Amino acid sequence: MASSTVYRDLLLHKRHGLPFWTPEPDANLPEAYRDRGISIGDLGLLTDDGGFDYLFNIHATADDPVNHLGTPTDFNPLQKPGCGIRKIESFHSERSCITRNIATRLANTIGAGADITYVFGSFFILALFIFCTGQPV
Amino acid sequence: MEFTVTEERAAMLVLPHGADRYEAKTYQIYVEHAIQHGEAWYRFVNQIQRRGARNDSLYLVTGCDKGRSWGLAAGSQLQEHTVGFKFTGGSLAQGTVGFHASWTTADGLESRKYPRSIMDTTARVNQCVFARGIVIGINENILKRAFSGTVRRKQIGSSRSNPFPAVGNRVPFGSPPGNSELPASAPQSSPPRDPANESSFGDLSHQQQDATDVGDSDNTSSVIVQVFPQYPKQVSLFPNEVYQLLKSASGVESWFLYLRISPVFSRPPLDAILQALI
Numbered sequence: 001m002a003s004s005t006v007y008r009d010l011l012l013h014k015r016h017g018l019p020f021w022t023p024e025p026d027a028n029l030p031e032a033y034r035d036r037g038i039s040i041g042d043l044g045l046l047t048d049d050g051g052f053d054y055l056f057n058i059h060a061t062a063d064d065p066v067n068h069l070g071t072p073t074d075f076n077p078l079q080k081p082g083c084g085i086r087k088i089e090s091f092h093s094e095r096s097c098i099t100r101n102i103a104t105r106l107a108n109t110i111g112a113g114a115d116i117t118y119v120f121g122s123f124f125i126l127a128l129f130i131f132c133t134g135q136p137v
Numbered sequence: 138m139e140f141t142v143t144e145e146r147a148a149m150l151v152l153p154h155g156a157d158r159y160e161a162k163t164y165q166i167y168v169e170h171a172i173q174h175g176e177a178w179y180r181f182v183n184q185i186q187r188r189g190a191r192n193d194s195l196y197l198v199t200g201c202d203k204g205r206s207w208g209l210a211a212g213s214q215l216q217e218h219t220v221g222f223k224f225t226g227g228s229l230a231q232g233t234v235g236f237h238a239s240w241t242t243a244d245g246l247e248s249r250k251y252p253r254s255i256m257d258t259t260a261r262v263n264q265c266v267f268a269r270g271i272v273i274g275i276n277e278n279i280l281k282r283a284f285s286g287t288v289r290r291k292q293i294g295s296s297r298s299n300p301f302p303a304v305g306n307r308v309p310f311g312s313p314p315g316n317s318e319l320p321a322s323a324p325q326s327s328p329p330r331d332p333a334n335e336s337s338f339g340d341l342s343h344q345q346q347d348a349t350d351v352g353d354s355d356n357t358s359s360v361i362v363q364v365f366p367q368y369p370k371q372v373s374l375f376p377n378e379v380y381q382l383l384k385s386a387s388g389v390e391s392w393f394l395y396l397r398i399s400p401v402f403s404r405p406p407l408d409a410i411l412q413a414l415i
Binding site for chain 1: 152153170204211213262
């Protein structure tokens with residue numbers, strides 16, 4: 001089984017959404033699209049290598065740079081709901097790990113002089129220790 | 138960071154800068170829009186753009202989690218071993234050039250990362266690690282009617298090779314107008330929503346029950362949309378269920394309580410609430 005399939009099937013259980021094996025925007029898409037990446041209102045095709053093949057955005061007008069690849073002839077953008085998008089900053093915190101079938105992990109070496117060790121059980125965080133070693137990275 | 142693989146199949150995602158969540162609240166507008174335009178979108182994709190898009194592969198994004206950097210890895214037929222993911226340099230807060238990430242190699246484990254090199258910028262929050270949205274499909278009965286009498290369908294290959302969500306083997310409107318022949322099915326595909334497919338997804342079955350077929354799967358509706366994966370969503374716990382739990386945990390006879398929780402961590406919060414109350 002392809003690793004991208006394993007990745008999708010296992011992390012789907014974490015109930016964050018459909019996990020993409022290729023989170024980066026298509027490098028051949030216009031700069032306007034690459035700046036923002038996948039966004040609400042994007043229409044695309046799910047690919048079996050774990051990616052999203054972007055077509056157009058239903059909120060953008062036909063002449064918007066992000067709709068450079070073309071839109072259907074009778075295309076009418078759907079008005080973006082004013083306050084209709086919920087945004088949660090750092091929903092996943094810095095250095096967060098989302099794993100499956102990973103029992104233990106020990107981590108260190110982030111930032112200047114701080115070593116952080118995580119000890120994780122299968123489902124719950126058991127402990128978080130922070131050691132300040134003062135060692136340069 | 139070091140990870141110890143414990144099972145034959147394992148997957149991991151690291152988000153050095155974290156990620157923001159975006160979620161459309163006006164969900165129903167997207168569902169209705171997809172039902173209204175789904176057929177035109179398939180016609181555009183397959184007749185104009187000639188993409189050969191298979192049924193149920195069209196996806197409308199209604200929510201996404203985006204970050205600046207990531208490392209991800211997965212594999213099957215793994216043996217117990219430890220792999221490392223390391224990231225150094227640059228400022229986590231500002232996100233600039235100079236941030237470096239690397240995986241230690243491990244047999245059987247495939248890994249990817251962003252930024253790929255120290256020259257890549259992490260200034261843009263444009264890396265989508267999770268998406269939530271709507272899978273759009275064309276009612277196969279409508280397709281059959283459109284190509285009446287000439288439908289051919291091959292069913293070869295293992296269900297495990299079938300992409301998920303169960304992408305169909307037909308290419309809706311794949312033939313030029315006027316040509317009544319439907320293209321031969323993709324040989325590696327099996328029929329969509331074959332119950333056998335679900336065996337490889339284990340305890341995902343409850344999520345598939347969550348999924349809503351807004352369109353009818355009969356002859357009357359041409360577009361079928363399926364919310365996938367259907368979370369986060371609001372969930373109501375039956376007050377009675379909560380009452381029973383509270384009663385057994387605390388011995389208190391009468392409670393009136395109504396909870397709405399996100400199913401993202403559906404079980405632990407209830408325990409946490411009980412702990413807090415007792």
